[in-house]
Amino acid sequence: MRTLFTTSALLIFFLVLMASCQTSQPVFSKRGETYRSAREIAAAKRQQRKGRHNRDDSRSIAASKDHSRRARVSRNPGAQISTVIETARSYTGVPYKWGGTTRVGMDCSGLLCTSFQSIDVPLPRTSEEQSHYGKKVKLKNIREGDLVFFGANRFSNEVTHVGMVTEVISDEEVRFIHASTSLGVTENNLYSDYFQKLFIKAVRPPL
Numbered sequence: 001m002r003t004l005f006t007t008s009a010l011l012i013f014f015l016v017l018m019a020s021c022q023t024s025q026p027v028f029s030k031r032g033e034t035y036r037s038a039r040e041i042a043a044a045k046r047q048q049r050k051g052r053h054n055r056d057d058s059r060s061i062a063a064s065k066d067h068s069r070r071a072r073v074s075r076n077p078g079a080q081i082s083t084v085i086e087t088a089r090s091y092t093g094v095p096y097k098w099g100g101t102t103r104v105g106m107d108c109s110g111l112l113c114t115s116f117q118s119i120d121v122p123l124p125r126t127s128e129e130q131s132h133y134g135k136k137v138k139l140k141n142i143r144e145g146d147l148v149f150f151g152a153n154r155f156s157n158e159v160t161h162v163g164m165v166t167e168v169i170s171d172e173e174v175r176f177i178h179a180s181t182s183l184g185v186t187e188n189n190l191y192s193d194y195f196q197k198l199f200i201k202a203v204r205p206p207l
Contacts, residue, residue: 077207080119081145085166088115088177088185095184108162108179112147115164121207127162134205142202143168148176148190150198159200165190 088111097105101114109127116123124130131149142148142165150161163178166187174190188195 077145080121080207083118084115084121084145085164085177087118088112088164089166089187091115091185092177092187093184094179096179096181100179106179106185111177111179111185112162112164116205119207121205123205128159130162130205131159131201131203134203137202137204139199139202140171142174142190143204145204147203147205149200149203150195151200152198154197154199156200161198163188163190165202 091103091106091111091114094103094106096107098107099110100106101110106114109123109125109130112130113123113125124133127149130147134147137143137146144165144167146165148163148165149159150163151158152160161178163176165174165176167175169175172191175187176190177185177187179185180188190196190199
């Protein structure tokens with residue numbers, strides 16, 4: 001009887017010990033999952049957050065660089081004038097229409113107003129007003145983007161026509177684009193005999 005009691009006591013002690021050992025082992029929610037302490041889990045989460053912040057910072061830096069690059073281009077007069085000239089040339093062949101500012105028809109000052117709108121520069125609407133918009137430049141110093149004005153003759157005080165320099169090729173050839181009453185939007189040589197008789201002045205618009 002005493003032996004049976006001793007055996008039963010040992011069995012109970014053994015079962016309690018086994019249960020104690022089992023509860024001390026980690027309980028996993030998924031098969032094959034590696035046990036991690038609370039400290040390790042917290043550290044892993046911090047690392048994940050840090051990684052997301054680094055990615056966000058990288059995107060922010062890249063966006064900032066792109067914005068700075070665009071800002072530099074927008075402040076570059078050469079790039080702006082190229083945009084204006086490209087816009088003006090896109091209207092080549094459009095017929096002349098007094099007061100026109102679309103591809104249906106253009107007049108000379110309307111062509112320049114529309115072209116300079118591509119860089120958000122609001123030119124005055126008439127050729128007379130445009131002749132006072134900017135600094136007067138000498139013919140020998142003329143360059144792309146300058147506005148050239150014409151009248152009944154080179155001694156006239158009344159501006160009746162305007163164009164924009166598109167290319168300075170040589171001392172004898174300077175191309176300018178304008179809306180001709182007979183040919184529509186076209187380019188001609190400022191130094192041709194015809195336009196030299198009508199040329200009044202050139203103006204460099206502020207950008």
